[in-house]
Amino acid sequence: MTDFVLFDEEFQQIKEVIGRLKADAQAKVVFIVDKNGQQIAAQGDLESLDTTSLASLTAGNVAATDGLAKLIGEKEFPVLFHEGEKDNVYIAIVDQRVILVIIFDEHSSLGLVRLRVRKATQDLERIFVSIQRKVEEEKERRHEGVDSPFAEITDEDIDSLFRE
Amino acid sequence: MTFINYAAREINCKIVYYGPGLCGKTTNLQYIYDRTNPAAKGKLISLATETDRTLFFDFLPLDLGTVRGFKTRFHLYTVPGQVFYDASRKLILKGVDGVVFVADSQEARMDANVESLQNLEKNLHEHGFDLATIPYVLQLNKRDLPTAVAADEMYRQLNFKGEPTFEATAPTGVGVFDTLKAVAKQVLMELRKK
Ligand SMILES: Nc1nc2c(ncn2[C@@H]2O[C@H](COP(=O)(O)OP(=O)(O)OP(=O)(O)O)[C@@H](O)[C@H]2O)c(=O)[nH]1
Ligand SMILES: [Mg+2]
16 A cells, blocks of 8 residues: 655645635635545634644545445545534545545635635646656655665664653 | 655554454543643544444544654544444544554453454455554453453464554553554554655
């Protein structure tokens, strides 16, 4: 199983895309999580938000709904929408692998969010394809003898993590 | 599936606590949460029934410190142990980097331990993982109970591949951090090979 890797270049591109999406959709918060619950990037008013918990719960939510989809013979439910009294959460799956989450209130609307997400999704897909390609190039380079930065982790490095 | 974030210089790893119902998985996480300083932990999230049985998962994010300039973040999850929650259990194993099997030492739970271990092996397989190669630690929990089976007998029945094995009493923390360290260490060692 290949690890998920994020490089600085793509990270900046992702932040740009979701920053634009946040503005265009007039959303409060936009963030991106991988399907295992790891947060990739976020934009918006994050001060009051526990994004780590949000990431894990979103991934759990998507995983459960994916399970449901398979049970009834669907491939996936590409969009989930939760409507609250003030805030709403719109969740879209990008490239079958990452999750895009948009939190918005009455300053926006479901229609607007849906519209803007469609455009952003295409941009994001392109970025994730490029990451994938880089990871594969990296792997080949490593076969030619270039080591990963973790190749030299020593027992001591690890033990020092647990010293208190 | 480790998430290596070069942009934020972070490594994110996922560890799952597995085992039969009521063996003490949630208690392990609660103890770790209680004993970790606030700067190094996030919220402990428990999706549980009204009777405190895990319904979907518990989740605890931990920062262990820095290795080679990378922040190491561990996401600890527990599965729901009750047999009929198998579909949810399977979901939690997605993208796992390391597994802790928490066994219940009570004589009456030995069959449940064996059944849960077989279930773990099967569910890992469905995600393309192999218990024989994945970072893995065995914890013999509830050592404080008078009905506890002898540790070497449990080892014989449950140890799968000579994995590190710890005796524990989760509510008082005996063996809890030793277990976590052992699995975290294996996960980080795996990074060397990548
Ligand atoms: N005596 C004793 N009790 C324990 C020990 N570990 C856990 N318990 C108790 O066992 C009960 C169940 O513990 P949990 O941690 O909720 O079990 P679990 O494995 O999360 O159970 P599920 O969520 O149903 O899978 C609780 O009442 C704990 O206090 C132990 O080492 N000794
Ligand atoms: Mg539990």
